[in-house]
Amino acid sequence: MSVPGIGQSGASPVPHADSLGVIISLPAALAAEISARRAVYQGPDAAVVPPHITLVSGRTTDTWEKAAEHVRSVAATAAPFVISLRGTGTFEPVSPVVYLNVARGGAECTELHEQLLAGPLEHLLEFDFLPHLTVAHDxxxxxxxxxxxxxxxxxxxxEVGSIGLFDHLGGGWELREELSLGGGKPA
Incomplete structure (x- = not known):
């Protein structure tokens, strides 16, 4: 599964420990539908970051390879699951964000988040983890x-069948690996 609008690995620079992200991408048709709605609210800036659910946004506390191996291990032991997006929530007044609620699959997202942080990964957001999909921000x-x-x-x-491991290079996030849940082949 690829994340539209975010570069994919190839002959790209060596990853570094200062930035690491793990996300759940959406199926292409759903991503296009949400992107179209986000464009109405945010204008052309909406396409900079495709719709996704963040599991970790941070960095590694060790080498990139050790962090990547940990992410691979977590993915291999996790089972695929279903996410249901239902209605909106907001982080206002603390943060100017409107998001889609994860009504089903939130426990699985939280479990993945916690398992990822049990290894050499650090989540750098200033707020507690809450599975969501941002539709409008700031x-x-x-x-x-x-x-x-x-x-x-x-x-x-x-259905969530994989998670994406990203690095922030050259001014944008780049997919390094798409990792199937349960150790199968990526979708």
Whole structure:
């Protein structure tokens, strides 16, 4: 599974320990649908980061290879699961974010997050982990209100069969590996 709009590994620079992300990508059709809605609220900046669910946004506390091996191990032992996105939530007034709720699959996301942090990974966000999918961030009040209102009845289900391991290189996030849950082949 690839993440549209984010580079994929090839002959790219060597990864470094200062940035590491682990995410759940969406199926292409669902990602396109949510991207279209996000473009209404955020304009052209919406395409910079494709829709996803973040499991870890941080860095490694050891070498990149040790961190990557840990992520591979966590993925290999985790089972595929279903995520249900239902309606909106917000982090306001603490943070100007409108998101889609993870109504089903949140426990599995939290378990993956905790297992990932049990190894040489550090989560660098200033807030507690809450599985969600951002639809609007740091916008003016009319755009935030529109996002909350229009996405309030949104619902979608998809199977999570893999997680993506990313590095931040050259000004953007780059997919290093797509890792199947349960050790199978990536979708």
């Amino acid at each position: 916008l003016d009040e009319p755009a935030m209100t529109l996002a909350k209102s229009e996405m309030a009845t949104f619902n979608a289900d998809f």
